[in-house]
Amino acid sequence: MQLNRIFVSEDIDSNNLGVITMLQGLGYTQIGHSQYCDEALLKLKRALLDGNPFQILITDLSFDNPRDKKHLQNGQELIAAIKAVQPEIKVVVFSVEDNHSTIKSLLENQKIEGYVCKGLNGLKELKNSIEAVSQNKTYTCPIATAVLQRKNVLELDGYEQQLLLYLAQGHKQNEISALLKEKGISPNSIRSVEANISKLKDYFDASNTTQLVYIATSMGII
Structure with a gap:
């Protein structure tokens, strides 16, 4: 099955637009998005109930959410929540976080398919991750790979x-x-x-x- 429905969860407009523009450049036309984790989960669940689920989720980890009442606090909680109801969804994290334990936990415990660090080559690496994930491969950008492999x-x-x-x-x-x-x-x-x-x-x-x-x-x- 071709993976052509992608959802982007990112709280900063400019980053959100950059990711969506990159995806459109790759030929994707069925793209959902939200700036809030709670809203993202609702939209993902709605698509699943409608029988037309999103197949890839691209999400940040930290959200500067202005809404006072929120259930999901961050990207990790969003990933856990959607994986609980749609375990087959493929997840790519796109974050500034380059902590060893965070990346390792997301890959090993939450079974994400990709991890890309934001930065100079962030969108290029995100593109690589989408291509890899679409071929049922796991992808980590060079920075994340180095963090995981280095001893000290x-x-x-x-x-x-x-x-x-x-x-x-x-x-x-x-x-x-x-x-x-x-x-x-x-x-x-x-x-x-x-x-x-x-x-x-x-x-x-x-x-x-x-x-x-x-x-x-x-x-x-x-």
């Missing part, structure tokens, strides 16, 4: 942090080698610099140095 950022030593800093400043590997030699830092050969950068890319599950810098910056390492 503090395991990075001063040398590795220096490499990340030089990369963030736009230096090429031969330039980094020269800068390390000037500072008397070892290892400083181009070959060793290349090997250590490759190790960092593996550590953070980054496909290239640009993505490596983006992940490290987003996580506050540099």
